[in-house]
Amino acid sequence: MTFLRKVLGIGRWQYGFEVAYRFNRIVWASSLPIILLATYFLWTSIYAYSGQTIINGMTLNELIVYYLAVQITIMFSASMVDAHIPRLVKKGLLIRYIVKPFNFVLFWFIRSVWRSLFRTFAVLLPLFALAFVIIDFSSITFNIPGYMLSVILALFLNFFYIFSVAMICFWVKEYEGIRVIRRGVANVFNGAIIPLTFFPLVFQKAFSYLPFQYMLYVPIQILLGKYSYEQSITMMLIQLMWIIVFALISIFAWKKAQAQFMGVGV
Amino acid sequence: MEVAISVRGLKKTYKTYSRGQGVKSAFVSLFKREFKINEALKGINFDIKKGEIIGLIGPNGAGKSTTIKVMCGILHPTEGKVDALGYTPWKQRVEYAMNFGVVFGQKSQLEWDLPPNDTYHLIKVLYDIPEKTFERRLKQMVKLLQVDEQYLRPTRDLSLGERMKCEVIAALLHQPKIVFLDEPTIGMDVVAKKRLHGFIKKINQEFGITFIVTTHDMSDIEKLCERIIIINNGDIVYDGLLKELSKTHLKKKLIEVKFSEKTRVRLPKRCLLISRTPYVLKFEVPVKGDKMDKFVADLITDYPVVDITISDPDIEEIIRDIYEK
Amino acid sequence: MEKSTGSIYGGWCMKWFKIYKKSFGLQLATWMAYRFNFFLFLTAIVLFNLLAPLVVYLIYYNNLTIPGWTFNQVLFLLGTYILVTGIDVFLGAHIEWTTRSLLKSGEFDKILIRPIKPMTLIFLRKPEIAALSEVVLGIIIVLYTYTNLNIVFNLVNILVYLILIFIALLFLISLRIFIGALTFFFIETSAIGEFVGRFKNFAIYPISIYGTMGYKLFTFIFPIGLLGFYPAEVILGRAAWATVGLSAVVGLILFIVSIFFWEFAIKHYVSAGG
Numbered sequence: 004m005t006f007l008r009k010v011l012g013i014g015r016w017q018y019g020f021e022v023a024y025r026f027n028r029i030v031w032a033s034s035l036p037i038i039l040l041a042t043y044f045l046w047t048s049i050y051a052y053s054g055q056t057i058i059n060g061m062t063l064n065e066l067i068v069y070y071l072a073v074q075i076t077i078m079f080s081a082s083m084v085d086a087h088i089p090r091l092v093k094k095g096l097l098i099r100y101i102v103k104p105f106n107f108v109l110f111w112f113i114r115s116v117w118r119s120l121f122r123t124f125a126v127l128l129p130l131f132a133l134a135f136v137i138i139d140f141s142s143i144t145f146n147i148p149g150y151m152l153s154v155i156l157a158l159f160l161n162f163f164y165i166f167s168v169a170m171i172c173f174w175v176k177e178y179e180g181i182r183v184i185r186r187g188v189a190n191v192f193n194g195a196i197i198p199l200t201f202f203p204l205v206f207q208k209a210f211s212y213l214p215f216q217y218m219l220y221v222p223i224q225i226l227l228g229k230y231s232y233e234q235s236i237t238m239m240l241i242q243l244m245w246i247i248v249f250a251l252i253s254i255f256a257w258k259k260a261q262a263q264f265m266g267v268g269v
Numbered sequence: 270m271e272v273a274i275s276v277r278g279l280k281k282t283y284k285t286y287s288r289g290q291g292v293k294s295a296f297v298s299l300f301k302r303e304f305k306i307n308e309a310l311k312g313i314n315f316d317i318k319k320g321e322i323i324g325l326i327g328p329n330g331a332g333k334s335t336t337i338k339v340m341c342g343i344l345h346p347t348e349g350k351v352d353a354l355g356y357t358p359w360k361q362r363v364e365y366a367m368n369f370g371v372v373f374g375q376k377s378q379l380e381w382d383l384p385p386n387d388t389y390h391l392i393k394v395l396y397d398i399p400e401k402t403f404e405r406r407l408k409q410m411v412k413l414l415q416v417d418e419q420y421l422r423p424t425r426d427l428s429l430g431e432r433m434k435c436e437v438i439a440a441l442l443h444q445p446k447i448v449f450l451d452e453p454t455i456g457m458d459v460v461a462k463k464r465l466h467g468f469i470k471k472i473n474q475e476f477g478i479t480f481i482v483t484t485h486d487m488s489d490i491e492k493l494c495e496r497i498i499i500i501n502n503g504d505i506v507y508d509g510l511l512k513e514l515s516k517t518h519l520k521k522k523l524i525e526v527k528f529s530e531k532t533r534v535r536l537p538k539r540c541l542l543i544s545r546t547p548y549v550l551k552f553e554v555p556v557k558g559d560k561m562d563k564f565v566a567d568l569i570t571d572y573p574v575v576d577i578t579i580s581d582p583d584i585e586e587i588i589r590d591i592y593e594k
Numbered sequence: 595m596e597k598s599t600g601s602i603y604g605g606w607c608m609k610w611f612k613i614y615k616k617s618f619g620l621q622l623a624t625w626m627a628y629r630f631n632f633f634l635f636l637t638a639i640v641l642f643n644l645l646a647p648l649v650v651y652l653i654y655y656n657n658l659t660i661p662g663w664t665f666n667q668v669l670f671l672l673g674t675y676i677l678v679t680g681i682d683v684f685l686g687a688h689i690e691w692t693t694r695s696l697l698k699s700g701e702f703d704k705i706l707i708r709p710i711k712p713m714t715l716i717f718l719r720k721p722e723i724a725a726l727s728e729v730v731l732g733i734i735i736v737l738y739t740y741t742n743l744n745i746v747f748n749l750v751n752i753l754v755y756l757i758l759i760f761i762a763l764l765f766l767i768s769l770r771i772f773i774g775a776l777t778f779f780f781i782e783t784s785a786i787g788e789f790v791g792r793f794k795n796f797a798i799y800p801i802s803i804y805g806t807m808g809y810k811l812f813t814f815i816f817p818i819g820l821l822g823f824y825p826a827e828v829i830l831g832r833a834a835w836a837t838v839g840l841s842a843v844v845g846l847i848l849f850i851v852s853i854f855f856w857e858f859a860i861k862h863y864v865s866a867g868g
Contacts, residue, residue: 005397012394019387020380023423030785034792041796045660048803049653052661059656099378101343104366105395180634187641196645201652265345265359267283 009105010113017117021125032126035074036133042070043137059200064139065227066198071134072223073195079123080157080218082115082165085182089172097264108166108257115162143227149235150226156242157218163249164189164214170256173263194220214245273447273479274317274340279349281310281335309335311503312349319446322473322480324494324511328592331500333483337449340481341371354446367396370440374452377432378439379424385435386420389442396443403442410438413468429456434465441472450482454489466492487585499591506591514587526550526568527576534572537564553582636727643676643731646798663800667830670739675798675822677732678759682766683725689767690787693774745831754833755825758842762820765845766794768852775852775859797821817841817848 021028050056050063061069088111091097100107134140168185172178190196192215199207199220210216221238224230230238284304310332317323327333338344339351342358342365351358356365372378379385393403411417414434419427427435433453440448450469454462470493472478482493490497490511497514499507507514523543526534531547541553554565568574581587647669654665663671773787780786797818801809812819819841827833 009394012391015394016383016387016391019383023382026782027785030789034789037792038795041799044803044805044808045799048661049658053658058658096376098343098373098376101362102341102366102369102371102378103392103395104363106363175631177631180631180638183638184634184641187638187645191645191648197649197652201656203655265343 013110013113014117017114018121021118021121028122028125033129035126036129039067039070039074039130039133040137043067059198060229061198061200061227062142064142067138068140068143068227069198069223071130071138072226073219074130075123075126076154076157076219076222077195078126079119079154080161080222081119082162083118084111084115084162085165085169085172085178085185088169089178089182092172092264093178108253111166112162116158119158146225146228146235150222153222153225153235153239153242156239156246157222159246160214160242160249161218163246163253164218167249167252167256170253170260173260189215189218192216193218194223214249217242217245271319272316273319273321274351274353274481276316276336276340277314277350278312279310279314279336279339279351280308280312280347281332281339281344282347283307283309308503310339310346310349313500313503313505315498315505315508317479317481319479320473320477321496322469322482322493324490324497325481325483325500326485326490326497326588327500332503333500334451336500337451337481337483341369341449342366367443368445369447369449370443370445371449372433372436372440372451372453374433374455377424378436379432381425382423384421384423385427385439388439389420392439392442398443406442406444407438410441410468413471414438414464430458430461433457434461437465437468441478444476445478447479447481450480450484452484452486453482454484454486462486462488463492469493487583499588501592520590521553521555521582523578523580523582524552524554524565525578525580526572526574529573529575532572534568540564632724635724639724639727640731643728647672647735660800660803662802666739666742667826668800669735670743670829671800671822671826672798673732673735673739674759674825675732676728677736678762678766678821679794680725680728680730680732681763682770684723684729685763686767686770687725689770689774690777690783694777694783697777740829743830745829748831751828751831754828754838758820758825758828758838761842761845762825764849765817765820768845768849771852771856775856778859778863794818794821797823800826813837813841814844817844820845 046063046066050058056062058066088097091099100110103110165185168181169178171181175181192210192213194216199210199216202210210220217238221242225235225238283306285307313332313336325333325336335344339346340353340358342353342356342360342362345359353365354368356368358365379388389403389407392398393400398406411420414437416431416434416438419431420435420438424432424435433456437450437453440450454465457465466489469480473480480493482489484490494511496509497507497511498505521541526549528548528550532550533547534550536542536552539555543551543553545551565577565579569577650660650665650668650672653660654668660668769790770787773783773790776786777783793816796804796808796812801812801819801823804812809819812823824833824838824841828838
């Protein structure tokens with residue numbers, strides 16, 4: 004019971020941040036449809052000119068849904084830990100969190116999940132307002148339950164992956180550069196800029212051995228019904244495997260980080 | 270009286286990598302790094318009893334913040350033992366954290382863009398404070414420190430003094446057994462300081478909370494601390510009652526003499542003249558010196574003395590003398 | 595005893611030289627300390643700017659086309675876009691940021707006191723060095739694709755191209771000036787700035803894909819067509835000169851208006867008691 008109280012309390016606290024920055028949020032949420040719109044025009048013209056209705060296994064409609072799903076999925080599964088923690092470390096404010104009687108990693112996970120929920124909720128309206136205009140939802144059979152399960156796994160995976168990389172901030176003077184690169188790399192390999200089926204086969208094969216596609220591409224493919232039932236289960240198991248890998252790295256890295264800053268001061 | 274924290278043989282050594290100055294050494298540092306060993310704490314021992322308000326003072330870099338950080342459990346020592354309420358702080362950090370509160374003058378516990386109240390509610394939840402108890406305590410402390418409307422405004426809108434008061438409340442909400450205050454009155458005006466001093470004393474008396482105060486402010490020390498520990502260069506140079514400090518470390522006394530007529534007195538060599546007007550003479554006298562007793566006695570008999578005041582130098586001077594030792 | 599003028603002067607030079615050497619050395623040492631991070635940051639910017647080219651590459655790799663444009667042509671457009679936005683960030687980014695931070699901290703009044711116009715001072719303060727990597731990348735892409743385009747060298751087209759880039763820059767900077775000026779009214783304008791910035795992204799693709807409405811919008815009202823589309827069309831020798839000219843005029847007008855608006859905003863700020 005007390006644990007639930009804590010989870011809700013952290014949510015209330017995180018909500019304070021959402022409210023404090025709500026003006027920025029609204030503006031930023033309103034800018035997401037712009038990206039979707041640009042993508043819509045681009046692909047409409049490409050499909051029209053090519054004369055094909057299906058390209059790399061997707062119709063134009065499905066492709067637009069794909070990009071819509073990219074934005075929503077990223078909103079939900081991404082984590083802000085590697086934006087916040089390195090800044091706190093740099094300013095010496097980590098102390099704020101480590102004198103509290105609560106596990107550090109768990110605290111940031113709970114905080115991250117709440118933020119995901121608030122953010123996703125905030126962007127749903129502007130995105131779907133546009134989406135209903137340009138997308139024909141009725142022509143696709145969506146696998147919503149599969150998507151939800153996979154996206155929750157993606158949430159965990161994203162968190163531990165980002166947290167692991169963020170731990171580097173305890174050993175470098177400036178983390179920002181690393182962060183931008185990390186995001187850029189992830190966004191290419193996870194299918195955010197273009198479906199992975201557009202890449203040369205060699206690359207597609209390589210991607211399947213990397214964790215990135217399981218953070219974004221896989222949940223969306225499940226949503227669009229691109230995998231058979233068995234394939235979906237396999238994909239989710241691989242997601243689970245990567246979660247375990249990065250969770251272990253996170254815990255190990257955090258232990259090392261603690262030893263580091265407890266040795267030299269925080 | 271029971272002991273809250275006991276420290277034995279606490280040593281902390283830092284390795285600092287130096288780059289030296291100029292381009293050449295920056296280049297060299299890419300291949301080989303020079304380092305210096307800095308002994309922040311050289312093996313100190315002390316006990317802090319439950320319910321004490323103790324002052325930890327010393328010049329910057331003396332080892333105060335290192336000691337505090339070790340006692341909070343966010344720094345582990347190179348050597349030594351620390352027992353705080355039965356815990357080894359750096360080994361049992363999460364459980365120990367329930368029992369202490371901390372206020373860092375330079376590093377805020379409050380979020381910049383949020384009102385302190387938001388952080389208070391988070392504390393309520395993380396420290397398992399029952400709802401009614403939380404409300405009662407919060408109301409009480411807000412009233413005592415007079416931050417009734419401030420604690421609901423974003424931290425960035427508060428003055429430094431108001432913010433510090435809110436920080437102190439944050440540290441006390443869960444009624445910890447020990448509270449560390451690092452430069453708590455920095456930037457406060459006299460009135461606010463007084464209020465905070467009164468508050469801390471009240472809390473200390475009512476709930477028996479142990480306070481460990483690090484400060485450069487003499488009024489903090491004089492108003493709050495019965496006992497002080499002076500650290501200099503990683504060693505403890507004084508550990509005892511504040512009032513005993515003057516007795517054991519007194520090296521000089523201040524004498525002010527008022528004359529009824531214009532007088533000129535020639536001072537013996539070991540006296541230090543502070544100020545001289547035709548009617549008033551102020552000077553310092555070294556304590557150890559029997560010639561001084563005679564001199565003062567002679568002063569009264571030989572000159573038209575109307576009034577003579579002999580006082581101790583203020584605490585600040587005494588402590589500064591100890592720093593310089 | 596009198597020292598010769600020569601030795602006094604010589605002594606002064608030596609002193610000045612020693613101070614300069616020391617401060618330069620210090621700067622260099624500091625720079626080397628952060629060089630790794632700086633290098634990382636530059637790499638990050640370059641990689642980020644290569645995302646759009648990557649998408650375009652993959653489109654063409656899959657034997658698809660953006661109507662009316664070959665791969666090299668699109669890449670040429672992209673290169674121009676990267677180049678122009680890079681220069682804009684390099685020169686103008688801090689018109690927004692510096693104005694905002696100075697107003698927030700209340701330091702803007704310091705600038706008003708100086709005899710130089712506030713805008714000039716802010717403009718000269720601190721170019722964003724990191725953005726130079728974008729500029730370099732843009733130039734590389736432009737030069738590389740230009741050689742692959744197999745066009746007859748046409749000096750007039752090239753000159754017009756450069757003029758259009760210049761006007762595009764004026765337009766982009768005008769946006770920054772607008773936002774900067776708005777900051778005098780609404781201090782917290784970072785969100786608006788970002789929002790407006792997003793609209794620039796439409797320009798990475800040929801604006802012809804946005805339908806007639808979009809095309810007109812990006813030519814005559816919010817002329818981001820100048821950022822890549824029109825310069826590219828000019829080089830490719832298929833520009834409709836009237837349209838291009840009109841778009842350029844719109845860009846110029848916006849620039850002039852933005853300066854007036856800035857002056858107006860400052861007057862308002864001063865009269866409101868700063």
